[in-house]
Amino acid sequence: MKRLLTYFKFNKTEQNGFFVILVIIILFSIVYSLLNRERKQEPIAHHARVFEQSFHDSTDVVDYPNKKFSTTAIHLEKNTISMDSSETHRKGDVKLFYFDPNNLSQEDWRKLGLSDKQIAVIKNYEKKGGRFRDKSDVRKMYSINEKLYKRLEPFIHIKKETTTKSTTDKPNLFYDKFETDKAELIDINTCDTTALMSLKGIGTVLSKRILKYKEVLGGFYRIEQLKEVYGVTSETYDLIKDHITISNLEGIKKIDINQIDAISLGKHPYLSPKDAKLIVNYREQHGNYANIEDFAKIGTLSDLAIAKIAPYLIFENDSR
Structure with missing residues (x-):
């Protein structure tokens, strides 16, 4: 060390100053390392507190007078999420069929893809005396969005109410x-x-x-x-x-989608020759169509096109 100081030609005072600065640097290094070690000892506990606080902040939507009710709120929220997920899962079991929305059973509404919440709105409407007289009335229900209505609209068949006029209201004239x-x-x-x-x-x-x-x-x-x-x-x-x-739908001519060729299928007004060829090619590659839902797997037909052609098709597992 003395050689080093002599090399730099430090006098006695400068040498003492150098040692003081060196000691200060060493002390700062020791203090910094000790503080840094303390911070690293509890990172999990620190993050746990932050997460716990943010979790409570997100669940305390309502200002509960007693904190013991917050646990109940959390359980209710979990139940709601699980219920919504079950309703979403149910959409995979959708089956389209002709229906009259008036007094339609809850089970049939579920088959059409509606959740229990959506059905409850419709049933409440009927309970208050509401009635669907036209397809557009279904569209007005706030629980049915535009996408759902477009899927259901081709299958809505509302029976018209027949009214009989009294002959006593006017004289029996020749006309x-x-x-x-x-x-x-x-x-x-x-x-x-x-x-x-x-x-x-x-x-x-x-x-x-x-x-x-x-x-x-x-x-x-x-x-x-x-x-x-x-x-x-x-x-x-x-x-x-x-x-x-349209008094009944029994007279509609059906097309056996698993037997018809592309040329014949392409003659239908709702399908272009290109669409017909894609449908037949998909059938030859993946096997027969089981139901109308299989058409969605083709990937080129819109929901509207599928809904329009559906009433004219018959499938292997068709119960219509």
């Missing part, structure tokens, strides 16, 4: 029979051109187009399909919609 006949609903799946031409806005050409489109489709399963006929404008549809009906 009574004419008015009664005119008020009768026309079934667009069984009527002829003459019946269609009795409706306002429907002439010879348009009536033939409607019947031709019905044959190509395999039958109408909802009145709104008339809008797809070339020449049926929104104004024409509004004039005739209250005077037509």
